[in-house]
Amino acid sequence: MSRSNAHPDALALASLDADGYRLVFERSPQPMWVFDEKTLVFIDVNEAAIAIYGYSRDEFLRMDITQIRPPEEIPTLLQRIRSGAAHPPRVWIHLTKSGRAIDVEVASKTLIIGGRAVRLAVVRDVSEHRALEEQVRQAHKIETVGQLAGGIAHDFNNLLTAILGHTEMLAEYIAPGDPRAVEIAGIRDATDLAASLTRQLLAFSRKQLLQPIVLNLNDVLDKTRRILARLIGEHIELVTEPGPSLHHVKADPGQMEQILLNLAVNSRDAMPDGGRLVLRTRNVRVSRADARRLSMKEGDHVEVMVSDTGVGIDAAAKAHLFEPFFTTKDRMRGTGLGLATVYGIVKQSEGYIDVESEPGCGTTFKIYLPATRELPAHQGVHDRPSGDGGSETVLVVEDDHAVRSLIGDVLRRRGYRLLVAESGRQAIELVSKHEGPIHLLITDMVLSGMNGLAVADTLRATHPSIKVLYVSGYTDDALMPSGFFEASGAFLQKPFTPVALARKVRGVLD
The missing domain is CATH 3.40.50.2300 (Response regulator)
Structure with a gap:
């Protein structure tokens, strides 16, 4: 390995005298350590490594480097060490004392100190960077699938309009009691079901029409609570916690109800033996840093939380949770469009959705919608037209x-x-x-x-x-x-x- 390919920090350290090495080693904001290439035991660690990994210096010096690695990475690690060459930075998974996995970029170089081969490693925590990359990748993938779903739904809705319309017109010629009325009703029911699926596709692709008004989400929560009390069953405890002095938001009330219903049904299915479902609203403020990191608006928001004590979601499923047609339920129970619908409505409403879950620990969804200073408009009552015909x-x-x-x-x-x-x-x-x-x-x-x-x-x-x-x-x-x-x-x-x-x-x- 040529010097030009080695990590610059490792090369610089290799050329320092003992006092200079110690000064840079101890004051570096990046974790650094030295280990014996033969025994793999840590010889020295700096303060940054102690702070990030959670071990004391004495604990580190009683360990070898395999003890901070997941088992599946150890063979590759040993192969690279035995090669004896300097290695350009690459990303590994390390484990802290608490068991938390972090993504790190490691550059290393072999040094000979007193005739002993040791390896100097310089570590950079790239967990947040990798998480942002994955977030961008997921957003692009969902956007691409959404465009496809929206195009399909558009064409499908044209077909359904013709089918539904002509079915209704045909029904006008069928007398009450005619056995053909049952067949027409079957066509109508199938069309209604297909229309429901296309609405969910449109919601996911953010191509459905939203009719936003200024509203208080506590009102939506109260209305939804009455529906959910019948929907989720008596084996699940339903708790609603409306936040005080809640900011107004500008959103489609029907779609906000749809979000709560979809998430609640998802929670119900995750608690077949009973549990606790909590729906909560509160005011929150999103900082500039969080807004930039999460690609959302800065300032006042209303948070809507839906939390359950169900079976939870593993990391593999969580990565695909908002994709259309992905479901953890059996084929008879889920279409895979419920959470995709929620995602689409939230994004089309200029909001953000987050999920926290681990297997066996329940699931919590948090939705953030921008607050508005507008006041609710007075909803007047309009007379319904007496007929549906005309000569215009x-x-x-x-x-x-x-x-x-x-x-x-x-x-x-x-x-x-x-x-x-x-x-x-x-x-x-x-x-x-x-x-x-x-x-x-x-x-x-x-x-x-x-x-x-x-x-x-x-x-x-x-x-x-x-x-x-x-x-x-x-x-x-x-x-x-x-x-x-x-x-x-x-x-x-x-x-x-x-x-x-x-x-x-x-x-x-x-």
Whole structure:
């Protein structure tokens, strides 16, 4: 091994005289030690090593270097020592006196002192660096899988919209008591189940529509508690601890309930023989250092904790916990989308989620949502429209043929006059040739070429009073920033039923 390949600290130490060696050795902030290459026994250690590893100097000097290594690394270690060469830094796992595993980078070099071959090792704790690397790697992997899941859910929702819509229209022709009604109900139930799965995929991929409002999470906790009391069973003790003077957050209340329900069900399944489930809220403040380390916002947050006394999760499972379709349950009990859904909702709500768990020690999830200084808006009561039909002119822009046909059939049956286009540019051309008012634009958000937002903006220039209803199988944050629908129009999530479409259209027009 050439001198240029050796660790610079080891090379520098090798060239120092005895007094200089002792000074650098003792004052180095990095752990350093010297051990006998033949017996592997520690000859000397510095104060930094004592501080990090937890052993006293006397304890170290009665040990050999294999005693701070996991068994599986010892053969490789011995092979490197026997080679007698200087080694560039590499990462090893070391064990402290308490048994805690730490990732360390070790550089070493053989020295001859008094005719005795010893090895000088310089150690750097890289545990935090490795943890950050793993966090980034996991985030990239989940982001990639999320993009795939969102695309699949988008296409699947178009199919489900057509299936569900035509099933509902077919049901209108079936008389009560007709045996075919059972078959139609079976189609409807299967479609509802498939729609539920796509909603979970959209939640994971952060492509579902959230309708955030300013709220107090204690209200969500109280509402969820009443549901959970029936859901988790009498064999589990349910404890709720609402925090005092809780900050407001801006979040979708329905999705916050979904988070608590998913985590609670996960905890219930981890306690088949009973246990304790605790749901707690409190105010916390995230420092600048923690915000940078965890990629979250600095400042005031609300922490939501869901903790159980269940079987716990091992490190291998924990690494994949938020991936879609990963589950520790048997195939009959879990889809593997519950925690992926939670992860997606939290991230889309600009929050952070953490999990602490060990086998046999239960599991604790902690969710952090940014606090807001906004106050809750007054929720007024709106009269429901008396009918779902009309005679207004509606422009429909949808690139999926089956969905476009369904919307046309539903609205024509209810008396509306329609203009139908399969692209944004075709819609603009239709409008330029149309004489008379256009009361409503129904457009898919995600269109090739000219997206739904651009179509609406273009039409408002010539038809300033036109109302807009957006429909889509998923949302795109770049197209629809936070608060978009409060200012720009209404939204209908695919898949939808003919009745839901008709009511939404009537509601927007009214």
